[in-house]
Amino acid sequence: MLLWVIAVTDQLFALSSAPRRRGCPGVTMRRLVWLLFLPGFLCQCDPSVEVPESLIAWTGACLSIPCLYRSCVLNPIRTKKLTINSLTWYLNPVYDSEKKDFSGTVLYKHSASISPAVTERVRFLGDLERDCSLQLSDLRASENGTYGLRLIISSTGQKPEEKKWMTKISVNVMGSPPAPQIQTPSEFRESIAAQAVCSVAYHCPNYPITLTWVGLGHRTPEPTMRTGSGRTESTLTFTPTWQDHGTNLTCRLSTPAGTPSSENSVVLDVKYAPKDARVELVTGSQIQEGTTVVLNCSCRAHPPVSNYTWYRNGQHLPAQTQQELHFNKIHPDQSGSYHCKPQNRVGMSESPAITVDVQHPPKEVRITLKNLQRIREGDAVTLNCSVGSSNPPVTKYTWYKDNSQYQETQESVLTFPATEEWSGSYSCVAQNAISYSQSSSVSVDVQCELDGGRVEPGFCGSGSMLPC
Template identity: 60%
Template sequence: MQPGGESDMASAGMERVKFLGNLETDGSLQLSDLRASENGTYGLRLILSNPRKKQEEEKWIIVISVKVMDSPPAPQIQPPSELRESTLAHVVCSVAYHCPDYPITLTWIGLGHGTPELTMRTESGSTENTLTFTPTWQDHGTNLSCRLSTPAGTPSSESSVVLDVKYAPKGVQLNVTPGQTIREGDRLVLMCMTNGSNPPIFTYKWRKDTEYLHQGQEQKWEFEAKGDEHSGSYLCEAVNEISLVRSPELRIDVQYAPKDARVELLMGSPIQEGTMVVLSCSCRAHPVVSSYTWYKNGQHIPAQTQQQLRFDKIHADQSGSYHCKPQNRVGMSESPAITVDVQYAPKEVRITLVTALYIWEGSTVMLNCSVGSSNPPVTKYTWYKEIIPGGNLLEKHPILI
């Protein structure tokens, strides 16, 4: 051995030098209690001695540069190329040190789970502690340290790494503003919220019922709510390089005032006096209509608040223009008017004598048949003459004049 002279180690006493190997395959040598003055190049010198041959010259076959430091080097941490949630991982902490008589300790700090395994590797001249654990997404960003301690337990040096754990989006939730129950025309804002994602989310997808409506890089989507078109069950999907994660569904209820109001004739067409007639006010509304207001010829019909306006025996004077106004808690709408035309037979039919009251045989007589009202108008007049045979039975015979 030659750290500047063979006598240096010899003068210190051979008790600090121990040959650990053998003469065939292993030339390991242990040097204890090295001092800073013993920096230098060390090696194994092989002397071949053969009684049959002349002793050969001394030969160096292994040369090692030794640098004695005041304090041990910081340990080196070697994480795997990628840490992924739920995938078993091994993180190695090592230091270029191997001395069975002066064993150091490598301790992991910062992770609450995992199984450490401390080993000494003679072939590489190192001491290692391998931490085996299954990462969770909460481990991302954790400061994991490896501490080197002396045999007495005194901390000597320390190294750290920040864990970069890859995981799918977590805690995906859909938030709705101003709320799940809104009115038509309100500005609806959907936010896809997450508790974390590594790598970052690159796409957000929005679904209503079974149909995808929108996707993009923004976690917010907003639009003006429109009645039945936008009522339904919504969810969002957050996508990163690891996986796609869906939020729970939210039911959005878009309420609106009655629309497309109209009056329909359910019974009686054409309408004849004395028959039953039913008018119905129909519309689209959400929530449902709470009350109806009926009008005839523009005038409010009192005490009529139901969807149907019924006439059990309609009269001629109930003809007119009818319309309705359905109302819910959002608002009111007005239907177009329809005309109710009640038909009836001629009324107030009278015969009047147009000529003089005293009629002479052979003179001309004129009779007039007048009608008070008729719907539809009179289209035909039939005249009758009464005959009283025997003075008992009254008969009527049509006559033409």
């Protein structure tokens, strides 16, 4: 039943998702039944060798083309079911449709003699069992182009089958060593280990090159060098810091002579959380009541800060999320300790606190009388000019009697004897470095004692009725 299904089905049999290669026609299920009986089934092995698609070299250096037989060829060779009839390396091979074969500069041909001018510089590094690598030393500018491996293999058995392949490699022979390529992650982050790979599509044991990293200083560990498959690579593993952002990381290619021949650089883009956060007073060092005050939260951050959190005396200010904190008419109650926390998508930082000291003139200025309710002639009268608050402190008090300036002093207390000339209306003005404020008036009425011990306001004297 299974053979019948296979025989009548003409659907394409998908061996893989890769496109069909030249030299092996589309295989249908019906054809597959018959091809499975052919010796070796060689059309499944296209191409027959594994080589790089392209290589880079330069004049004076050497060219090493790594080449390995694919397992579909290698295993039958080992079991002697396949035989390599011909192996030829060409420079710039061209197909001749009349001869139905390739022509060009022959660099190596198995079991055949080659021009001495070529053989002196060409080494076939492989064999007819596993390896088909080729090396060409002391390269010349004329040896730029396409290198091709012509391989002819036959199968043994009752029905011998012959298969021919031409595998081509593009080789760019430059006048000087090319700049190496640097591959880095799409994003660096501080304190997270990362790798940078410097590579060049070149490797030749007889002309080894060196790749050296420059730019990160003594903090950089020794890189790991790796060669093979036609490439030379140097892998640098390091842990970036925020100071590395914007640093030029350079990879230098040096020839066997030890001198740098070419280099390439990348600028490190290191993402890091906010650093060096601080609060600055934008509008000046002195803050006075009623003025506009702006606090700015600054820091270093990459990427830029996306959110700011403000605090006063350790308490969160929920309505404030911008970089600047504005006070249009600042009030003394808004004095305090302020700090901020800038944040980006990497992390958050906290600034030291800054003190906002709102200065204002003296407030709630008033006079208090430090005496008994009645002032008798001869008593000591003490008036105190008290201030509710003042920032900075009061530096001068000016006393007025009956609206005339009487005295300027640094003391808030005025003391005088209760005599006739001291009766009157008193007020004081308290002044600091910002401005001044005046109290309301208070009356001082000295009461005089008359004959018989009576006390009458407005009169004084001993045993007489004299006005005070």
